[in-house]
Amino acid sequence: MSTFLLEIVTPEHVVFSHEVNSLSVRGVEGELGILPSHIPLVTPLQVAPIVVKTEGRNLSIAVHGGFVEVQSDKVIVLAESAELPEAIDVERAVAARERAERRLAARSNQDRVDHRRAELALQRAITRINVSSKSKE
Structure with a gap:
């Protein structure tokens, strides 16, 4: 199965940087699913969990605003703040x-x-x- 690099970055540090199979985010205009080879785009994010699918499992990450940028081979989430479940x-x-x-x-x-x-x-x-x-x- 195809993958792409997902980086979740806050002003303080890189929260997450791994190859993933898919990503689901909540933009200001609604839910957005991202798969490998998605069309490039930039959109603001709502305060909502991001769901990452990687290696057959789902991981939810708390993201508090910011933007998602989809590039040809990677996705960057620039978040005001973000937390992995174990950090909450x-x-x-x-x-x-x-x-x-x-x-x-x-x-x-x-x-x-x-x-x-x-x-x-x-x-x-x-x-x-x-x-x-x-x-x-």
């Missing part, structure tokens, strides 16, 4: 989700910026929890 502190993610939900529930006293920050924090926490739970299945 689930207790911290659950606490962050609860804090964000409380902020959103008390919305009447917030301005738009605080509300948007709470929504993004909630999305990041849910993504971390989902990726962590999928790794244990």
Whole structure:
């Protein structure tokens, strides 16, 4: 089966760099599946898990915004932050989700910026929890 190089890079470090069979990402316009020889493109990403298929298994990686660039022989994900399942502190993610939900529930006293920050924090926490739970299945 054909493969391509996938690199997931944050401002701090390279999170993932391996040959993979396929990749599924959530762009701003919806879900996108990438296979070897995909047409080149660049699109912004939502805060959502990336699902990588390699060596017959699926791996979910928490990605928090950024862009995906598909080239002829590799795919680069430039993410604001990204975490492999084993790097996720689930207790911290659950606490962050609860804090964000409380902020959103008390919305009447917030301005738009605080509300948007709470929504993004909630999305990041849910993504971390989902990726962590999928790794244990």
